[in-house]
Amino acid sequence: MGYEKLNEKMMELKDEIFASIKESVAIESVKGAPEEDAPYGRGPKEALDHALALGEKLGFKTGNLDNKVGWIEYGEGEEMAAVLGHLDVVPLGEGWKYPPLACEIHDGQMYGRGVLDDKGPVIGAIYALKAIRDLGLPIDRRIRVIFGTDEENGSSCVKHYNEAGGEQPAIGFTPDGQFPVIFCEKGQSFWEVTKKVENPSSVKVLSIEGGTAKNVVTPKCTMVVEGDLDVKEADGITVTKADGKTTIVAEGQGAHGSTPEKGVNAAIKLFEAVKDCGIDGDPGQMINFILEKIGTETNGKSLDICWTDEETGETTVNLGVVKCTEEDLFFTLDIRYPKNGDRDTLVATMKKQAEAYGMNADLESEGKLLYVPKDSELIRKLMNVYKEETGRDDQPIAIGGGTYAKAFDNMVAFGPTFPGEPDVIHQPNECADVEKMMLSYQILAAAMYEIAQK
Structure with missing residues (x-):
């Protein structure tokens, strides 16, 4: 199918999306000393609270597991499709041209710690849920946007989610890697x-x-x-x-x-x-x-x-x-x-x-080794969305590194960066082209809609 209506809806939400990203990036959610209600420190807890409040404001069901992992959910159905992201960030570091917590836009680039990794994509996915709901698009699986708060220091957050009996997705992706899609992550x-x-x-x-x-x-x-x-x-x-x-x-x-x-x-x-x-x-x-x-x-x-x-x-x-x-x-x-x-x-x-x-x-x-065959439902759907939205003919990739996708079965990394872009994640001056940010969120929205179909 074409995604014109979904793309248009996401563009209508652009100002809201960027305003919410700015609010999230302003929170310095670097891991800190644990407190009674903040297992990873005050910053990650504030970022978690912000995302949950946004979900509630938009009218979605929300969940919070011991202030380590939160989620926002839409739809009905026995099975759940997941988007997994994280709200913690690496330390700001020295050498920024523009304030790292301000989300300033210069020459078409939004600067800030987390705009790419991974606050921007998480906020984009939350608004994609709103777009799918507001358009009344039919889905067979519930869609859950899950956000951890300790990815940068070993992902104990999603480990806790799994050990505590958190619902397992039937299918899903994490926008914490790169496009077009990472179908294999080597065993480490x-x-x-x-x-x-x-x-x-x-x-x-x-x-x-x-x-x-x-x-x-x-x-x-x-x-x-x-x-x-x-x-x-x-x-x-x-x-x-x-x-x-x-x-x-x-x-x-x-x-x-x-x-x-x-x-x-x-x-x-x-x-x-x-x-x-x-x-x-x-x-x-x-x-x-x-x-x-x-x-x-x-x-x-x-x-x-x-x-x-x-x-x-x-x-x-x-x-x-x-x-x-x-x-x-x-x-x-x-x-x-x-x-x-x-x-x-x-x-x-x-x-x-x-x-x-x-x-x-x-x-x-x-x-663990992550391998999802190229002819699987998940890879086929994600690649079809990517090609439809970009017109590009890039092929699925295998990497030696590891992503958040290893947290669940039948999950892969999908976005947010495009082939050929400079690697600015974890660097001073982490930034993203605002037009490509919106394109990546349109791709996320279409992918979320597709994986929620049986």
Whole structure:
């Protein structure tokens, strides 16, 4: 069907939508210290209260589960279709051109923390409910706009919703990713590999330190050893000798842990530089493991965990943080696998590979594989809406990252950003083109209408 009437109705609501977004963005809903009625702090609770009040003002049924998750609902029917978003935001940070809580519009761009991630889309979805209701469009499933308040810090909000017996949607999407639609999010597996030093190196290694986070390619890594170590300086490798110590610093290039091939790992670079310098014992074994089983590969082939799938890509392995002292060795691995990867095989193989070098590999956390077939009802409906509304012929995408969609079965990320747009989410000067914002809300409205049909 065409969506002319729905599109027109959404444009009629534009001023109301932007006014409500402005009210929400003005609330600094960064996670804070818990209070009696505000488990994630005062800011997220105020943003939750604002959204619920908006739903009530518009005449919808609302729900609030322990001030962690709220929802607004319309329609009748046994089954429920869901739009899942969140009202918490990352810290404002420095370097804004315009006030981060003001929603000022400059050169057609609305600036503010949350305009894209994810307050704008949540407010857009609430008004899409109003448009569907006001037009009297027939639906078979109830539509529920669910909004969490802890997505940016681990999504404990929707975890609580599920554990407390919150109603499960039959179908749904989260406007917390990108268009056209993300049909696959690789399985995620985060590891800590450790060892207590029992057999020190004959070259005394005082410290090795590098990396900023487990899901970032190590951008810089530093090793300090006792004595005069003969290490050749090279591109990105500097060697300093002072106070009876040798300090080797490797500079690499950071990249997201889901795309390690886009970076240059400084820890790997450092270990390549010192591999023939006589470092042995337990530190030497750790270096051997990293060079022999990971090296400059980013697909896990030497670890024997490389799965390749034409549709959803291949395994990625990222060495993130390295932190070693005279007593302890420690590094992290971020492993992501496509739809033909096997989680249990991965776990068993990783433990075995580390044990062969005398180290312990512990699975610190993981994210499940999300895969919804391209020919499923959900993907077909979302893609049809996207093509009808944009005239574009983009194809569904698979990513290594994870989105809010993993909270529920039969849910995927759909919008709000369009292909080719700069990535400003979590950055200073988070902003959105106001025309594209409205287009994205028209797409959300049409998609909500379609997934509410059986």
